[in-house]
Amino acid sequence: AQKVTQAQTEISVVEKEDVTLDCVYETRDTTYYLFWYKQPPSGELVFLIRRNSFDEQNEISGRYSWNFQKSTSSFNFTITASQVVDSAVYFCALRSGANSKLTFGKGITLSVRP
């Protein structure tokens, strides 16, 4: 069975603060993919990153960085120097084995106050 847990439900920070969104996943497959998506109020899910299970290298893209640790089954997302435009719901998702569906976590609502 596949499962994604995002224990944090709502996070509120002041602009320019750093914030980390946690994601823990469960799967018995050795081959899997992890994703982060952002959902602004418009409703569209915006793809942020994909990481496969054989690549534990951390990634940085501008103010965004991701920390993938297989030992703890975690794929955490950090926003550095947050901005008001970062306010959205963020979803972590898993696709594993031969199953083509994405299993999403419940999402984290991030509010960045000016």
Place this chain on the structure above:
Amino acid sequence: KAGVTQTPRYLIKTRGQQVTLSCSPISGHRSVSWYQQTPGQGLQFLFEYFSETQRNKGNFPGRFSGRQFSNSRSEMNVSTLELGDSALYLCASSLEGQGWNTGELFFGEGSRLTVL
């Protein structure tokens, strides 16, 4: 490059009616997936189509069905609507070949269905 287009964006139905939602994928994308998003259950997978064939199906009752056309456009249908079917229905497309889906999904803005 146009994104994933879903129509209608908003609709209101009453219990017992049926509804058809449409999704036009990104040009060249052959895989289309549908997800239901509700406050209680979150995002749940409905089904995936590839080259007009249903490749995967989630745990939803038979009232939920879908299809894909030769131009990769997809429709989903919900019959005998229930109050609990009120949700945001999201369509996603991806650039796929044969084999299972490894790529990122590009989502539309969704169709928000309200059942009264």
